[in-house]
Amino acid sequence: MRKLHITSPIIAIIPSIAILGVIAKLISTFHAGGSSLILDFAYSAITPSVDPLVIKAAINGLKLTLFTTSISWGLSSIIGLFLGILSSRIVSRATFGEEIISRVIRCLLCIPRSVHELIWGLLIIQLVGLSIWVSIIALVIPYSAINARVISDQIDNFDTKPLLAIRNSGATPLSALLTALLFKLIPTMVSYFGYRLECTFRGAVILGIFGMGGIGTELELTLKSLEFNEMWTSLWFLAALMFLIEALINKSSQELTVKELRYLAIFILPILLLIPILFSNENLVNFGTIGWHPIPFPSSQELKTAFYELPILNLISRTLILTVLSAGIAIGIPPLIMFLWPGKNGKRVQTIVWFFLRLIPPPLTALLIQLTTFPSIAVGALALGCHNVGILGRLLKESIKNDDSSNKYSILATGADARTVWLYGIFSKQSNRYLAYSAYRTDVLLRETSIVGLIGGTGLGWQIIESLSSFDWNQLIILVCIYSTLTIAGELISDKLRDHWLNDRTQWEFSLG
């Protein structure tokens, strides 16, 4: 009897089936009403507005986003590094002789990580009032926790024998840790924190879309008033900056020599640190006055009532469906397209398409799609999925590029066609790592559903924003707790899956975002 045996390259492509369902839904709800607007949007890409006022608004928006990005990135890197070291098992064992402290910190760090930066932003604005610090705090809280986790995982994956040897020769914990681990950690840190800069930038743009200022706000306003030419002015500026940041990060993720590291420390870091002072003088940044305005804390009875008022199961299931559909698209499409069109031209087109998918933030994609369809879960799934296709596509491309191609030539020598070569010779080597990363990405997507929920009018993210607009603190507290529990569970599952696909997690953890 033959047993069906599915290998990992195939498992990676299967999820792309999700797009069939999504597209079927979109076609069934399609109406030609907004097609002129979509064409208008596409055409505006080559005719962006060159009105000096519009350009100035875009540049100012970009400055503000950079301001937020650089401060949040700097703070979350420093705090993340610090917490990461504290929550590392190795460090804890070397310092206190026990792991208990690192375990406690690890568990506690689950919580800030489980809530998306947008939700943090919406909550914090309630607590401290209008200020640029809202978006900074909103980014720093979850990102520090994410950084801490990656840093501690990195440290815990190091070979500890030299550390033990040095410890045993009588060195104090601090001296031993510095000597044995610091120089191991630096290259990892450079490439990982480089990557985080990109994530922080994307996060700051998203917060802008929800009204916290910067280029995101410009994009949202111009889209809402259907001024596509003006929107493209902002988009092209955003694209230029994103290109720059990605190029910088590509450079930093390669093995750097000591000399290059020094250049990086002397030139790039000060520039990033200088951005805050350069831009803060321009009457651009609303520092506001930060206060503390706690929301009334509800009684358990009130919470109970709120709990029964909400259609919890429906909200959870809609959130999960949204996650599964968007993850299916995000995971399955990149390898599928690369398989179908493996040639040189294909690669070029893919690189450009992935870039534009990454460029346009999902809430805006969703708004655009919605011009010609009814609001539905499929709209959100497609928007979120497409954006992540851009992210995963680039990642897969980079990782294939960095791989040696001996396998490829041996398959090529059998006379196989280009597609077979791609599937057997190139992708099969990557597929386990790709799946492992996909498991992680799915976990991220679960949190990210909150940014498109509003458009699809569905899921926990949408209900949080709706409850917030009615200032229903009881519902809000319940919803955030449920969402947080859900994502913590998601993280645990994704961790297990990742371990399954990848025995050695270290390599790909750089690119966690």
Added chain:
Amino acid sequence: MDIQNQIKKLTCYSLVILIVGSSPKTIAQQRLSIGAIPDQSPERLNRLFNLLSKEIENELKVPVKYIPVTNYTAAVSAFRTGSIDLIWFGGLTGVQARNQRPGAKVIAQRDIDSKFRSVFIANKSSELKQIRTMEDLNLLKGKRFTFGSQNSTSGRLMPQYFLKQAGVKINEFAGRSPGFSGSHDTTIALVQSGSYEVGALNEQVWKINKKEKRIPISKIKVIWRTPTYHDYHWLAQPNLDERFGNGFTDKLKIFFIGMKANKSESQRKVLDLFGAKRFVRASEKDYSKIEQIGRELGKIK
């Protein structure tokens, strides 16, 4: 060692930068911050509120700063947290804000606000007829329908209330839910483009747009004007007298009610941009009906 020196220098610089760059600019003198719910395009609001800021500065001799807010919820939060002293609220947002900031003072409303209306507009291709009686609203079932912002009085709350009275549930529209365009201007644009067949919005915004012809409306017709209700008003923080001197809140009231088109060119412009002839007295009572409807539709707890 030169690396050591470099590192020392670098650390010093970065520390200085961090400290200088991150210390919030504290404001020495008391400043009146004003704001508005973003119900119209930000450029228009910017123009209007910068003009108004100057006018208040001249008349009341206090520094004024306009703080733009990008969504309705944030505007209410900004008022609750004291980030903004004086805000131009809609009916619903005003009530929400007063509930969260007890003691907040209603300052004034426009002459048009006591008899405010929404309009329902339709794309001509939808072949919808004029709505004569409330019952005719049932014709909208199964159409692609959009509100404005989720917390707008004229763009959502009152239209939804009238629909409810006519027996139309909001999940009876096409796609089993209405859209939320986000602002009145967007509603016009989306109905004009055909993305939505019907939309509900603020009548005054509609009139101004018709006059100024900013957004094309060639494919739109008005199918219904709602009954009247109370809408927009100025709301001030309860502590303005303490911060700006006794009687400041009253001075604000007198200032708004005293604005006249023939008094100065700038006052004419401000009133014009507000779409009003003058401001009139307002009291909390005017909005009790809105509060009741807000509770009924779950927008006020």
Added chain:
Amino acid sequence: MKAKIKLINVSLKGVHNYRLKDISLKIYNGERVALVGKSGAGKTSLISTANGIISPDNGEVIIEDFAIKSLSTKQKVKIGTLWQDHRLVEELNVNQNINSGALARHGSLWAIKNLISELDVEECLRLMRVVELSEELIFSRVSELSGGQRQRVAIARLLRQRPEIIFADEPFSNLDPKLVELGLRILLNRDNSLDEIITAKTVLISLHRPELISLFDRVIAINKGEIVMDEKVKDIKEKDLESIYIE
């Protein structure tokens, strides 16, 4: 005479069986002891328990009247260990690795200085001459060195620590005979020519090959976690040794 190292009823559990079973032994000041046995006999377990890396499940390890558990971090400087796998910090250069042996005698600031500058170069060069490592390599990264060179760095680091007791776990397997000879000359210091550099008189070295034992004072053989022979070198007959390895 007082024992320098004392193991009292030491047992260490493995997954299925005992890795060390009820071992008691005393090593006196100035004794140079060879530990022999087949692979898997428990040599590494015994060395790692004796130097304090592993805590035994039962029994106690005493170093100079103090339980090894109760030694403070600083006091551990007395115990030096040479590992089969060297355990060097790959990212650092030779200079920094040798200095890492002296961390116990300095503060954390010194540790940082060691990472970012060239520290105590003269001292390191002197030790490199002793281990016959080319002086040009002082600022080379350890990861770029050959196996033999790395073991020389490891010995230099051990010397930099100036321990009173030296443990070594099969330090000479897979090394060329010249290096083995050099290593033994340094660690055992039989002719006392290195008195200035090497302070340790008490040495416990596990050996893969029995032919080197003639240089030692005493031989302990273990099998399956138990001591099967403990004799002065001069009393050992070839037959005894063979039986340990053949069986």
